[in-house]
Amino acid sequence: xxxxxxxxxxxxxxxxxxxxxxxxxxxxxxxxxxxxxxxxxxxxxxxxxxxxxxxxxxxxxxxxxxxxxxxxxxxxxxxxxxxxxxxxxxxxxxxxxxxxxxxxxxxxxxxxxxxxxxxxxxxxxxxxxxxxxxxxxxxxxxxxxxxxxxxxxxxxxxxxxxxxxxxxxxxxxxxxxxxxxxxxxxxxxxxxxxxxxxxxxxxxxxxxxxxxxxxxxxxxxxxxxxxxxxxxxxxxxxxxxxxxxxxxxxxxxxxxxxxxxxxxxxxxxxxxxxxxxxxxxxxxxxxxxxxxxxxxxxxxxxxxxxxxxxxxxxxxxxxxxxxxxxxxxxxxxxxxxxxxxxxxxxxxxxxxxxxxxxxxxxxxxxxxxxxxxxxxxxxxxxxxxxxxxxxxxxxxxxxxxxxxxxxxxxxxxxxxxxxxxxxxxxxxxxxxxxxxxxxxxxxxxxxxxxxxxxxxxxxxxxxxxxxxxxxxxxxxxxxxxxxxxxxxxxxxxxxxxxxxxxxxxxxxxxxxxxxxxxxxxxxxxxxxxxxxxxxxxxxxxxxxxxxxxxxxxxxxxxxxxxxxxxxxxxxxxxxxxx
Ligand SMILES: Cc1cc2nc3c(=O)[nH]c(=O)nc-3n(C[C@H](O)[C@H](O)[C@H](O)COP(=O)(O)OP(=O)(O)OC[C@H]3O[C@@H](n4cnc5c(N)ncnc54)[C@H](O)[C@@H]3O)c2cc1C
Numbered sequence: 001x002x003x004x005x006x007x008x009x010x011x012x013x014x015x016x017x018x019x020x021x022x023x024x025x026x027x028x029x030x031x032x033x034x035x036x037x038x039x040x041x042x043x044x045x046x047x048x049x050x051x052x053x054x055x056x057x058x059x060x061x062x063x064x065x066x067x068x069x070x071x072x073x074x075x076x077x078x079x080x081x082x083x084x085x086x087x088x089x090x091x092x093x094x095x096x097x098x099x100x101x102x103x104x105x106x107x108x109x110x111x112x113x114x115x116x117x118x119x120x121x122x123x124x125x126x127x128x129x130x131x132x133x134x135x136x137x138x139x140x141x142x143x144x145x146x147x148x149x150x151x152x153x154x155x156x157x158x159x160x161x162x163x164x165x166x167x168x169x170x171x172x173x174x175x176x177x178x179x180x181x182x183x184x185x186x187x188x189x190x191x192x193x194x195x196x197x198x199x200x201x202x203x204x205x206x207x208x209x210x211x212x213x214x215x216x217x218x219x220x221x222x223x224x225x226x227x228x229x230x231x232x233x234x235x236x237x238x239x240x241x242x243x244x245x246x247x248x249x250x251x252x253x254x255x256x257x258x259x260x261x262x263x264x265x266x267x268x269x270x271x272x273x274x275x276x277x278x279x280x281x282x283x284x285x286x287x288x289x290x291x292x293x294x295x296x297x298x299x300x301x302x303x304x305x306x307x308x309x310x311x312x313x314x315x316x317x318x319x320x321x322x323x324x325x326x327x328x329x330x331x332x333x334x335x336x337x338x339x340x341x342x343x344x345x346x347x348x349x350x351x352x353x354x355x356x357x358x359x360x361x362x363x364x365x366x367x368x369x370x371x372x373x374x375x376x377x378x379x380x381x382x383x384x385x386x387x388x389x390x391x392x393x394x395x396x397x398x399x400x401x402x403x404x405x406x407x408x409x410x411x412x413x414x415x416x417x418x419x420x421x422x423x424x425x426x427x428x429x430x431x432x433x434x435x436x437x438x439x440x441x442x443x444x445x446x447x448x449x450x451x452x453x454x455x456x457x458x459x460x461x462x463x464x465x466x467x468x469x470x471x472x473x474x475x476x477x478x479x480x481x482x483x484x485x486x487x488x489x490x491x492x493x494x495x496x497x498x499x500x501x502x503x504x505x506x507x508x509x510x511x512x513x514x515x516x517x518x519x520x521x522x523x524x525x526x527x528x529x530x531x532x533x534x535x536x537x538x539x540x541x542x543x544x545x546x547x548x549x550x551x552x553x554x555x556x557x558x559x560x561x562x563x564x565x566x567x568x569x570x571x572x573x574x575x576x577x578x
Contacts, residue, residue: 064092064094064095064495065092065094065095065495065499066094066095067094067095067096067499069097072095072096072097072499073095073096073097073179073180073498073499074096074097074099074176074177074178074179074180075091075096075097075098075099075178075179075180075181075182075494076099076100076101076159076176076178076180076181076182077098077099077100077101077182077184078100078101078102078149078159078181078182078183078184078185078352079100079102079183079184079185079186079387080100080102080104080105080106080107080130081102081107081108081110081184081185081186081387081483082107082110082387082480082483082484082487083184083186083386083387083388083483083484083486083487084100084102084130084182084184084386084387084487085107085130085133085487085553086483086484086485086486086487086488086491087182087184087386087487087488087490087491087494088100088130088133088134088142088487089133089134089491089553090487090488090491090492090495091491091494091495092491092494092495092499093134093141093142094141095494095495095499096494096499098141098142098143099142099143099144099145099176100130100142100143100144100145101144101145101147101148101149101159101161101176102130102144102146102147102148103146103147103148103164103165104130104146104206105129105130105131105144105146106127106128106129106130106207107127107128107129107130107133107553108126108127108206108207109126109127109128109548109551109552109557110205110480111480111518111548112126112548112561113126113204113205113207113209113210113248114204114248114251114252114254114255114520115255115520116207116210116214117204117210117213117214117217117252117255117256118214118217118255118256118258118259118573119214119259119568119573119574120255120258120259120564120565120568120573121561121564121565122560122564123207123210123211124560125557125560125561125563125564126207126557126561127207128552128553128554128557130144131144132553132554133553145161145174146163146165147161147162147163147164147174148161148162148164148352149161149185149352150162150173150352151352151355152181152183152352152355152356152359152383154356154359154360154379154380154382154383156177157177157178157179157181157382158175158176158177158178159175159176159178159181160173160174160175161173161174161175161176178382179382180382180383180384180494180498181382181383181384182383182384182385182386182490183352183353183356183369183377183383183384183385183386183389183390184385184386184387184389184483184487185350185352185353185387185389186350186387186388186389187347187348187349187350187388187389187478188205188347188348188349188350188351189203189205189343189344189345189346189347189348190345190346190347190348191343191345192345194315194316194317194318195316195317195318196317196318196319196320197318197343199318199320200318200319200320200341201243201318201341201342201343202216202340202341202342202343203342203343203344204248204252204342204344211578213340213342215577215578216340217240217256217259217340218575218576218577219577220237220238220339220340221237221238221264221268221271222577223237224237224238224271224274224339225268225270225271232337234271234274235274235276235337236321236337236338236339237339238271238274238275238276238339239276239278239336239337239338239339239340240253240256240260240275240276240277240278240338240339240340240342241278241279241280241323241336241338241340241341241342242256242277242278242279242280242341242342242344243279243280243315243323243341243342243343243344243345244279244280244281244343244344244345244346245279245280245281245282245283245285245286245287245288245309246287246288246289246344246345246346247287247289247517247519248344249279249281249342249344249345250279250286250287250298250519250520250521251519251520251521252342252344253277253279253302253307253522254302254305254307254520254521254522254523255520255522256277256342257277257305257306257307257522258522258523259573260275260277261305262572262573263572263573263575264575266572267575276308277306277307277308278307278308278309278310278336279302279307279308279309279310280310280313280315280323280325281309281310281311281312281313282312282313282314282328282345283311283312284311284312285299286298286299286302286309287519287527289477289517290517290519290527290529290534291440291529291534292440293533293534294519294527294529294534294536297521297527297534297536298519298521298527301521301522301523301525301536302521302522304523305522305523307522310325312327312328312329313325313326313327313328314326314328316333318341318343321337321338322335322336322337322338323335323336323338323341324336346478347388347478348367349366349367349368349389350388350389353368353369353385353389356369356377356380356383357369360377360378360379360380361379362378362379363377363378363379365391367391368385368388368389368390368391369385369389369390369391370390370391370392370393371384371385371390371391371392371393372392372393373392373393373509373510374493374504374507374509374510375390375392375486375489375490375493375510376504377390378393381502382502384490386483386486386487386490387482387483387486387487388478388483390486391475391476392433392475392476392510394432394433394434394470394475395431395432396470397428397432397434397435397466397469397470398463398466398467398470401459401462401463401466402459404424404428404462404466405459405462407424407427407428408420408421408423408424408462410423415456415457415458416456416457416462417455417456418442418443418446418455421442421446421457421462421465422442422443425438425439425442426439430511433475433476433512434469434470434475435469436514438469445465445468445469446465448465448468449461449462449464449465449468476512479517481514481515481517482512485510485512485513486510489510493507514531516528516529516530516531517529518540518543518544518547518548520541520544521536524538524541525537525538525540525541526540526541526543526544527540528540528543528544545565548561549561549562
């Protein structure tokens with residue numbers, strides 16, 4: 001019995017020992033802050049944070065103005081792009097009757113469109129139904145019509161719309177009246193009237209463009225692979241030419257080159273040596289709206305990747321199989337055989353915006369609808385223009401050149417050094433935003449207008465410099481960043497002011513806050529242009545991807561993107577032509 005008792009004690013001790021070990025193992029698996037006793041405070045903080053968030057949301061909802069449905073002003077939003085959806089998701093639908101009209105019933109995350117061209121991402125991963133942007137989606141307080149606005153009558157406050165989709169009912173047109181109209185119809189590609197572009201080149205502007213371009217690229221490859229294709233024809237078909245060295249052109253060239261090197265070369269080894277990617281740029285820098293350091297990094301990266309960059313050249317025409325290029329230095333034209341031509345040389349006016357400008361005598365800018373600082377259209381204050389299609393009228397600096405010269409001349413020697421001009425440009429950027437856009441080019445502009453090369457600017461030389469800056473056709477760049485901020489800003493204007501009054505004198509003017517720019521430059525490398533400096537490399541590429549995944553407006557898009565990237569990493573891109 002004594003032995004039995006002793007052995008039971010041993011078993012109990014062993015069991016207790018096991019429990020203690022298990023507890024220890026469990027605590028080993030717990031995160032460091034739990035072991036260090038920080039677990040409870042962290043949980044408490046998270047709970048407090050969550051409650052505070054819910055309280056703020058509730059408070060925001062309670063403080064929202066409520067207007068009886070029959071008294072609500074009608075707001076019609078044209079478009080479902082960056083500017084429009086940011087307005088839609090922030091406007092108070094308890095105070096306005098909101099209707100959105102767009103030929104696309106989705107929002108497109110344009111910065112990742114070049115990735116969709118080659119299948120790094122699926123097109124469906126970068127679009128989101130416009131209807132998802134209504135905060136109170138189940139209550140259907142917002143109406144959405146999939147149609148294009150065909151004309152605006154500012155006098156009658158009516159818009160004409162047309163169903164442009166393949167399936168139309170007995171009647172395809174309808175009209176909507178409004179109290180306020182928001183024009184957020186974006187822009188169209190700028191071809192500079194170059195012959196043959198619409199007929200023979202591809203754009204990267206819409207999701208349909210990405211699908212068409214992808215199929216064309218794969219068709220070129222399959223045709224080049226046929227036994228009946230001659231060598232010269234094969235080389236032509238495998239020449240991918242991108243026209244335009246801005247962010248879209250650079251990213252498209254980088255994505256196509258990745259696709260060729262990582263996927264096409266693997267499946268078509270016989271074609272590998274004939275594949276060529278070229279980029280034609282009219283100036284002598286790539287990404288010339290970014291800092292010079294970024295332009296140099298991008299040029300070096302493209303050199304390493306064997307992307308053939310043709311600088312200082314202008315495309316004269318795009319024929320079915322040949323691009324005619326003019327060398328700007330020699331002024332000579334030469335033919336460039338190609339299989340795929342992608343056109344990305346900036347943007348121009350959307351036809352609807354063009355028509356609106358033509359109908360208003362107060363409008364005199366050919367590039368965008370001119371608005372005041374609250375985004376109200378000049379000549380039609382009930383119409384707001386935001387995003388790519390609008391531009392805020394800026395006070396011209398030239399009108400005050402003498403005063404500005406005195407202000408810039410800090411050492412009072414009657415002339416301006418480069419340092420004085422640089423410092424001055426930073427000081428006045430809030431009042432004259434056109435100066436902010438040119439801030440990086442000040443040394444170049446200074447050298448250009450220092451006509452007698454004495455390294456200072458006289459009043460006359462300074463006048464010419466300001467004239468050039470004032471002439472900037474639009475004051476803010478056509479970017480998603482600007483469109484997003486304008487959409488959110490306009491929602492604030494609606495929520496705070498317009499439900500009761502048309503007077504915006506107490507409203508704050510729109511202020512653009514530039515957060516920096518990214519661009520993908522191929523082979524898991526990206527560049528980032530921030531106020532703090534220029535960055536590139538693998539970490540920047542990782543940040544680029546992280547930034548864009550967190551900027552998605554839905555969890556489902558985030559999940560799809562993460563899935564697509566992982567799939568491509570493991571299995572490569574899909575090469576089937578659909
Ligand atoms: C490939 C690519 C990459 C880009 N990368 C970046 C980037 O990295 N960072 C950045 O900041 N910007 C980037 N941009 C620029 C950015 O996409 C645009 O500046 C932005 O889309 C402008 O927003 P928006 O709302 O004015 O117009 P859009 O987003 O173009 O939306 C316009 C909307 O209007 C609709 N519409 C058109 N005509 C009508 C009509 N007649 N009636 C009703 N609706 C109409 C369209 O269907 C669309 O929904 C990129 C653009 C492209 C094409």
